[in-house]
Amino acid sequence: MLKPTVLVTRRWPEAVEARLANDYDVEFNRSDRPLTPAQFREALTKYDALLPTVTDKIGPEALDVPKAQTKILANYGVGYTHIDVEKAKTHGIAITNTPDVLSECTADLAMTLMLMVARRAGEGERELRAGAWDGWRPTHLVGTKVSGKVLGIVGFGRIGQELAKRAHFGFDMQIVVFNRSPVAPELLARYNARQIATLDDLLPLCDFVSLHCPGGAGNAKMINSRRLDLMKPDAYLINTARGEVIDEFALTQALMFETIGGAALDVFEREPSINPMLAQCDNLVMLPHLGSATTEAREAMGFRVLDNLSDFFDGKAPRDRVA
Ligand code: DGY
Numbered sequence: 001m002l003k004p005t006v007l008v009t010r011r012w013p014e015a016v017e018a019r020l021a022n023d024y025d026v027e028f029n030r031s032d033r034p035l036t037p038a039q040f041r042e043a044l045t046k047y048d049a050l051l052p053t054v055t056d057k058i059g060p061e062a063l064d065v066p067k068a069q070t071k072i073l074a075n076y077g078v079g080y081t082h083i084d085v086e087k088a089k090t091h092g093i094a095i096t097n098t099p100d101v102l103s104e105c106t107a108d109l110a111m112t113l114m115l116m117v118a119r120r121a122g123e124g125e126r127e128l129r130a131g132a133w134d135g136w137r138p139t140h141l142v143g144t145k146v147s148g149k150v151l152g153i154v155g156f157g158r159i160g161q162e163l164a165k166r167a168h169f170g171f172d173m174q175i176v177v178f179n180r181s182p183v184a185p186e187l188l189a190r191y192n193a194r195q196i197a198t199l200d201d202l203l204p205l206c207d208f209v210s211l212h213c214p215g216g217a218g219n220a221k222m223i224n225s226r227r228l229d230l231m232k233p234d235a236y237l238i239n240t241a242r243g244e245v246i247d248e249f250a251l252t253q254a255l256m257f258e259t260i261g262g263a264a265l266d267v268f269e270r271e272p273s274i275n276p277m278l279a280q281c282d283n284l285v286m287l288p289h290l291g292s293a294t295t296e297a298r299e300a301m302g303f304r305v306l307d308n309l310s311d312f313f314d315g316k317a318p319r320d321r322v323a
Pocket residue numbers: 054076077078079080102291292
């Protein structure tokens with residue numbers, strides 16, 4: 001029997017690529033460079049399945065073909081706001097993502113960022129590497145204690161819950177939550193957490209605010225200058241969700257004029273290009289979108305795509321179908 005034809009848009013972990021090569025008639029993008037809209041259009045007419053990821057912009061231009069051969073976009077990653085879902089649906093293309101398997105590692109990274117910015121770890125490392133450290137002194141790079149503080153979690157899905165677990169059990173933090181839908185009382189009770197009705201009511205309560213909501217137009221610039229002003233002057237903002245959720249210009253103003261204590265970002269508005277003003281803020285920690293970057297999570301994401309794909313081609317409903 002002929003195997004379905006599959007295009008993988010970026011390099012994946014070796015173990016996953018090996019299984020893909022075994023199970024499908026697969027083409028890998030050996031250059032590991034993102035495809036252009038024209039390359040996507042061509043691929044849509046050639047392959048039964050495309051396996052894109054979060055750096056692939058699959059907007060109206062990339063999907064503008066008269067008739068698609070592709071039946072499924074099996075995305076490597078949990079976020080899929082880079083795909084124009086409505087346009088894909090007009091071609092009858094199914095879309096799947098990879099939730100769950102990266103939640104722990106992304107929460108670990110949110111905790112890392114929280115600790116780094118509060119304890120000035122980025123500043124310390126930069127100073128040391130620059131050969132500028134002149135020894136211990138009581139007033140050197142004094143930061144803020146994390147344990148016992150109030151943490152606001154915006155978006156209480158799987159990653160937000162994993163962060164609550166770490167912060168509550170590991171750091172004795174008090175958890176407040178903003179979530180669009182009501183959170184089950186037993187889930188809140190697990191972390192001794194409180195759900196706050198609005199984001200505007202949550203922000204002034206927090207020493208740390210960590211974002212775990214989806215990106216996309218609905219949440220674009222959700223953290224703007226008005227909301228930054230609602231934060232305590234010594235509070236920290238953490239973002240491992242999507243860059244567009246924060247108005248970056250407003251954030252640089254808040255950091256430069258020190259109207260908040262600091263911020264730590266793993267995601268950016270126009271990544272991989274970084275607003276140069278951000279690099280000038282000492283009270284900012286930046287990482288290059290590393291939330292799920294562990295061998296364990298990246299392999300599990302790939303195998304989850306394979307599960308979705310085999311279900312789809314076996315005529316079953318893929319467990320992670322989002323459209
Ligand atoms: C995702 O999966 O959406 C992350 O941003 C990459 O791990």
